[in-house]
Amino acid sequence: GAGVSQSPRYKVAKRGQDVALRCDPISGHVSLFWYQQALGQGPEFLTYFQNEAQLDKSGLPSDRFFAERPEGSVSTLKIQRTQQEDSAVYLCASSPNDEQFFGPGTRLTVL
Amino acid sequence: AQTVTQSQPEMSVQEAETVTLSCTYDTSESDYYLFWYKQPPSRQMILVIRQEAYKQQNATENRFSVNFQKAAKSFSLKISDSQLGDAAMYFCAYRSRRGTYKYIFGTGTRLKVLA
Numbered sequence: 487g488a489g490v491s492q493s494p495r496y497k498v499a500k501r502g503q504d505v506a507l508r509c510d511p512i513s514g515h516v517s518l519f520w521y522q523q524a525l526g527q528g529p530e531f532l533t534y535f536q537n538e539a540q541l542d543k544s545g546l547p548s549d550r551f552f553a554e555r556p557e558g559s560v561s562t563l564k565i566q567r568t569q570q571e572d573s574a575v576y577l578c579a580s581s582p583n584d585e586q587f588f589g590p591g592t593r594l595t596v597l
Numbered sequence: 598a599q600t601v602t603q604s605q606p607e608m609s610v611q612e613a614e615t616v617t618l619s620c621t622y623d624t625s626e627s628d629y630y631l632f633w634y635k636q637p638p639s640r641q642m643i644l645v646i647r648q649e650a651y652k653q654q655n656a657t658e659n660r661f662s663v664n665f666q667k668a669a670k671s672f673s674l675k676i677s678d679s680q681l682g683d684a685a686m687y688f689c690a691y692r693s694r695r696g697t698y699k700y701i702f703g704t705g706t707r708l709k710v711l712a
Contacts, residue, residue, distance in 0.1 A: 528702030542697040
């Protein structure tokens with residue numbers, strides 16, 4: 487079946503622009519996670535949804551980051567007024583249980 | 598807070614040989630999961646192997662096996678009969694059985710396979 491998909495795969499933004507990153511999880515997966523992966527580093531947790539409820543947003547680095555999953559399926563990670571330090575790969579993962587299934591990521595470059 | 602440490606930024610192995618990647622972690626919990634994920638260049642992460650902390654037996658998946666030492670908080674990955682397709686970044690990850698189930702990742706080990 488289809489895996490986790492993310493769009494766009496690549497995004498270039500000028501500093502100060504707003505961006506929206508989309509995640510389509512595997513159908514039926516209740517849990518959805520967002521991670522930020524800086525160059526040469528391991529992924530770091532941003533936020534977690536169980537269905538439409540955002541149960542943990544402790545990893546969001548600032549109030550410029552906002553995530554939603556209004557119908558318990560597709561999720562969007564929004565970054566307002568992007569800064570150069572936001573440049574990273576943003577990974578989405580969905581999970582039916584213990585294992586997480588990752589998407590290909592969106593590589594965000596802020597100039 | 599839990600932490601995961603991978604002390605080998607890069608490893609090399611000859612094709613058909615065996616290599617071991619190291620991972621240590623710190624936690625005060627007694628029940629948790631540990632994972633090894635593979636991230637090929639420009640491709641998505643895929644699960645290699647998982648271990649449940651309450652199971653004493655080391656997990657095995659074909660050419661991949663782990664050496665899980667709970668008391669030492671060590672979780673190494675052994676790849677036997679290495680193949681060119683094994684070349685990738687390998688990440689060790691910890692997941693609590695409580696809370697939000699987020700993964701805590703190490704910084705990764707880049708594995709090169711030499712023909």
